Amino acid sequence: MQIFDSHTHLNDTPYAGQEADFIQQAADLGVTEMAIVGSDTVLNDGALRLAQQYKALSAIIGWHPESAKDYTKVQEAQLIEQLQLPEVVALGEIGLDYHWDTSPRDVQRTVFERQIEIAKSLHMPISVHTRDALEDTYKILKETDVRDCGGIIHSFNGDSEWLKRFMDLGMQISFSGVVSFKNAREVHEAAKLCPLDVMLVETDAPYLTPTPYRGKQNQPGYTRYVVEVIAKLREVAPEEIAAATYANAHRIFKLGAI
Structure with missing residues (x-):
């Protein structure tokens, strides 16, 4: 069984x-x-350093909504240059975060829209962060016609209706350890309904540790437990979920045949 963790932060301090x-x-x-x-x-x-050092790793780079307040023309020029390196497979994580509000919301929206424009110009998919901001995230993705570049709703935490709305925009749906949380019933239902050809799996490590290790620091290897819980919810073999999500990651990241 081969599994692709489509979103992890091995570049973060704990590692x-x-x-x-x-x-x-x-x-x-x-x-x-x-x-x-x-x-x-x-x-x-x-992210770039690790992707250049290890063959099995790819990089996704961009400006998170929490850091949007620090995004400048200088930062943008550097980002555009780095996005064209061969190790980079997507622009992200970008989006909106109305939970922490560390950047003004109007700034978050402007920086989100600008990075979508860049992704479209480079024909590169985006990795989207949305927290307490599903409506505005959807609105921006729809208005910017994100189909031109495609992308991923990372760590999907909506219900089945939001699943359908984002899929209608051509977005891929990535499930994290949240799908293993006992009370995340809406996410459980979405994982059951999500077509396998648009599904991805991730850890978002060091955050969102899945059961059976919830409460401890997450790590990329725990993507296996995300795969296993989705398989249990759908009443299929874990190998089926692993194979589909692995192939989907290769496709959206343009990593070639598997």
């Missing part, structure tokens, strides 16, 4: 100096490839 160990631990659990996601200058550079 510093231990990246090789976590990559091996992931491989031991069947997680053989992963996309390392940035969110600002430091974490973008870290």
